[in-house]
Amino acid sequence: xxxxxxxxxxxxxxxxxxxxxxxxxxLTPIVLDEAPRGGGQIYRRPPAGFTRPYQALxxxxxxxxxxxxxxxxxxxxxxxxxxxxxxxxxxxxxxxCLSGGRNATIxxxxxxxxxxxxxxxxxxxxxxxxxxxxxxxxxxxxxxQGCAIGREIVFLGTGPLLYLVAYQYAKAGAxxxxxxxxxPFAAKRRALPALLAGGATFAKGLWYVAALxxxxxxxxxxxxxxxxxxxxxxxxxxxxAANGAERRIACDxxxxxxxxxxxxxxxxxxxxxxxxxTLQQQFLPSRESSGRTPVAGLxxxxxxxxxxxxxxxxxxxxxxxxxxxxxxxxAADKLRLxxxxxxxxxxxxxxAALETAFPFPADLAAAMADDTILCRCEGVTAGEFRxxxxxxxxxxxxxxxxxxxxxxxRCQGRVCGPAAAIVLAAALQLPPxxxxxxxxxxPVKPIPLAVTA
Amino acid sequence: MSERLTAxxxxxxxxxxxxxxxxxxxxxxxxxVLLERGVCGGQASGxxxxxxxxxxxxxxxxxxxxxxxxxxxxxxxxxxxxxEFMATGHIKLARSDADMAELEAYREAVRPYGLALxxxxxxxxxxxxxxLGEAAIGGSLCAEDGAANPRLxxxxxxxxxxxxxxxxxxxxxxxxxxxxxxxxxxxxxDGLEVCxxxxxxxxxxxxxxxxxxxxESVPEAVIAPNMCVSEPLPYFMVPNFGVCGGGVYVRxxxxxxxxxxxxxxxxxxxxxxxxxxADASLDAMRQTIALVPRLRHAxxxxxxxxxxxxxxxxxxxxxxxxxxxxxxxxxxxxGHGFQLGPVMGAVLSELVLDGTTPTPIAAFDIAxxxxxxxxxxxxxx
Numbered sequence: 001x002x003x004x005x006x007x008x009x010x011x012x013x014x015x016x017x018x019x020x021x022x023x024x025x026x027l028t029p030i031v032l033d034e035a036p037r038g039g040g041q042i043y044r045r046p047p048a049g050f051t052r053p054y055q056a057l058x059x060x061x062x063x064x065x066x067x068x069x070x071x072x073x074x075x076x077x078x079x080x081x082x083x084x085x086x087x088x089x090x091x092x093x094x095x096x097c098l099s100g101g102r103n104a105t106i107x108x109x110x111x112x113x114x115x116x117x118x119x120x121x122x123x124x125x126x127x128x129x130x131x132x133x134x135x136x137x138x139x140x141x142x143x144x145q146g147c148a149i150g151r152e153i154v155f156l157g158t159g160p161l162l163y164l165v166a167y168q169y170a171k172a173g174a175x176x177x178x179x180x181x182x183x184p185f186a187a188k189r190r191a192l193p194a195l196l197a198g199g200a201t202f203a204k205g206l207w208y209v210a211a212l213x214x215x216x217x218x219x220x221x222x223x224x225x226x227x228x229x230x231x232x233x234x235x236x237x238x239x240x241a242a243n244g245a246e247r248r249i250a251c252d253x254x255x256x257x258x259x260x261x262x263x264x265x266x267x268x269x270x271x272x273x274x275x276x277x278t279l280q281q282q283f284l285p286s287r288e289s290s291g292r293t294p295v296a297g298l299x300x301x302x303x304x305x306x307x308x309x310x311x312x313x314x315x316x317x318x319x320x321x322x323x324x325x326x327x328x329x330x331a332a333d334k335l336r337l338x339x340x341x342x343x344x345x346x347x348x349x350x351x352a353a354l355e356t357a358f359p360f361p362a363d364l365a366a367a368m369a370d371d372t373i374l375c376r377c378e379g380v381t382a383g384e385f386r387x388x389x390x391x392x393x394x395x396x397x398x399x400x401x402x403x404x405x406x407x408x409x410r411c412q413g414r415v416c417g418p419a420a421a422i423v424l425a426a427a428l429q430l431p432p433x434x435x436x437x438x439x440x441x442x443p444v445k446p447i448p449l450a451v452t453a
Numbered sequence: 454m455s456e457r458l459t460a461x462x463x464x465x466x467x468x469x470x471x472x473x474x475x476x477x478x479x480x481x482x483x484x485x486v487l488l489e490r491g492v493c494g495g496q497a498s499g500x501x502x503x504x505x506x507x508x509x510x511x512x513x514x515x516x517x518x519x520x521x522x523x524x525x526x527x528x529x530x531x532x533x534x535x536x537e538f539m540a541t542g543h544i545k546l547a548r549s550d551a552d553m554a555e556l557e558a559y560r561e562a563v564r565p566y567g568l569a570l571x572x573x574x575x576x577x578x579x580x581x582x583x584x585l586g587e588a589a590i591g592g593s594l595c596a597e598d599g600a601a602n603p604r605l606x607x608x609x610x611x612x613x614x615x616x617x618x619x620x621x622x623x624x625x626x627x628x629x630x631x632x633x634x635x636x637x638x639x640x641x642x643d644g645l646e647v648c649x650x651x652x653x654x655x656x657x658x659x660x661x662x663x664x665x666x667x668x669e670s671v672p673e674a675v676i677a678p679n680m681c682v683s684e685p686l687p688y689f690m691v692p693n694f695g696v697c698g699g700g701v702y703v704r705x706x707x708x709x710x711x712x713x714x715x716x717x718x719x720x721x722x723x724x725x726x727x728x729x730x731a732d733a734s735l736d737a738m739r740q741t742i743a744l745v746p747r748l749r750h751a752x753x754x755x756x757x758x759x760x761x762x763x764x765x766x767x768x769x770x771x772x773x774x775x776x777x778x779x780x781x782x783x784x785x786x787x788g789h790g791f792q793l794g795p796v797m798g799a800v801l802s803e804l805v806l807d808g809t810t811p812t813p814i815a816a817f818d819i820a821x822x823x824x825x826x827x828x829x830x831x832x833x834x
Contacts, residue, residue: 089756091728091730091731105731396492399492399495402499402604403604403608408755409684409754410684410754412754412755441729441755441756442729442734442755442756443753443756446752446754447752448749448750448751449738449741449748449750449752449753450738450749450750451735451738453735
């Protein structure tokens, strides 16, 4: 058992750093990654054969992206790297992994979950129209496939990704019709002192804003979306400006998102206990700063354990790997551990400031109109969900799901879950942590019935 | 805070049987307090396959199943919603000649109970259901069987019972229970005290825990039927089906999802949680595709399971206690209690208020698991 190789799920910055750390200690980890090429989301690599230069793909992050990609490539032969591998279920000691239409049961003793994050969205009227993407989805289209989601694009939402993606599209030649931030300007001013501590990260954010402004892109803060318009595809967005005036802006594509949610389904299936995180406003699996969880042999690294960004993911990936090594009896380098934890703490401070600067507009979800589609997989409106919660006595989110079907479709609540929790909590006038969280159920993502063992 | 309630009948368990009993008792004017440890329909009643099936049952269950089927047809009138009940038909598929012989024998055996079954041979079944694969060589169709949405049924009975005046308490686990010969005294974890002349034990997989408090120790095991559901597909499969010898059971709902079950998950009776098992899901997927090849390209989107109580002879315990006057049991439905849920309310309310029920239940007597008193038979079983 002790000889069983450690397993890492995810080959983003956290997973790659964890793998490199384990290899340096003489181990040969199995690295399972859903993507065809490792790198994760922020450093996602285009398919083999695409030749766009790093500077064009990753901008300021080009050097980091190249270093991580080189690091992963350099591990070839020293790790058991399995791309295109979906881990869709797990229990203590075994993972179910689907790759190339075949399923394999992978036994493990020690496991690092580096499952990353996804876009956090809040539905608004018209959000299911063709031409509307999440910010992350829009970025992947550009970075991975080299294609834009449209020609005349509106970017809506809040958070650093809003400005980054808008900037990347502008640079790629798309017309950015507007960047509409739900966060009020005053929030950013309030967060300024703490943001300055972010140093280079903060400076990059300012640079994107300045570059957008220099291109004449209209930027607005403190807005509220009203509705996306269009018959067969989005043709315009109506929104309320900070001064209360209603505006309409024509577009042929729209990208939106309100920060990120951690991908926690595997941690849930692994029976790691969850706690409500008030900063991220999400239930998160419990973990120590070392990455250790209450389940022996299970470690969390990167955004999957709580959103902190790519730099923190690298640090926490290394930290979790060192914890794993220590638990396997390897000697710990105390200085290195202390340096990693200091780095993580610094980023956590900056991260809190970001939440102040770009607050999650929970009010949008709480006040969602009854006829807005909340769960797009099952076509459940906010009104139907509220009725299920009220008339049918469902004071808990899984109960409301059972009665309404909200969160029961293909995405299993990964898309609508965060907003649905707020809709329910607001309808019942309860704090969001009291209404619970959607329980994880295998498969983590859909798998074909015809899978072969 | 300690609250005290007095009622004619206390009910332990908020599954379909318990909630239906509360409703029936209220119809006849008895006062009712129902204590549910979690939420109504949160366990087996709410997470099962949803089959409303008479075909294939033990003959002893058929009088109950027939009477319950009549209630399913009237569900909207009883609880205000049909809970998506549809008489889709249920086919029991044969995969061998021996299976066909078994189906023929069963059809003859159930004739006296008024259950009409239509046997379909190899050509007939494929002519009627072109989606069936080669693995099926025939089957038996029960046209009046069907399915319903299990998530809705127990809560619907609970709401109807509440509207009729039943006092239904959720999150109220019973920690103490005793009888002084005339009254039952129950206490919940929160300190709620209930005093009642009658006690109905419809605690599902935990029914034996109530029974043993009154000196009736019975061997109730647990199972966790492993369930799966696909993404929505075009609606093509109206009847739901099972196979001779078990293995897999499959149904499609009009909105398109295909629900199928087979094998066992893991039941954690103490923690009240159950977990599906990947190997069981994968095996059910294989069997389902063999019977319905066009599902090959469908995607599985969710698996789940729940905890069900199972008796050694695969039929429930139903009837009065053999030790304690005023105590009535109905538990251990052994994985096929959903269809019987509604009728249990009728039968238990009759047992409590009339001391007898017109529906034969002798086979379910708890005495079959108790030490045989000298000089007394066990009934006809």
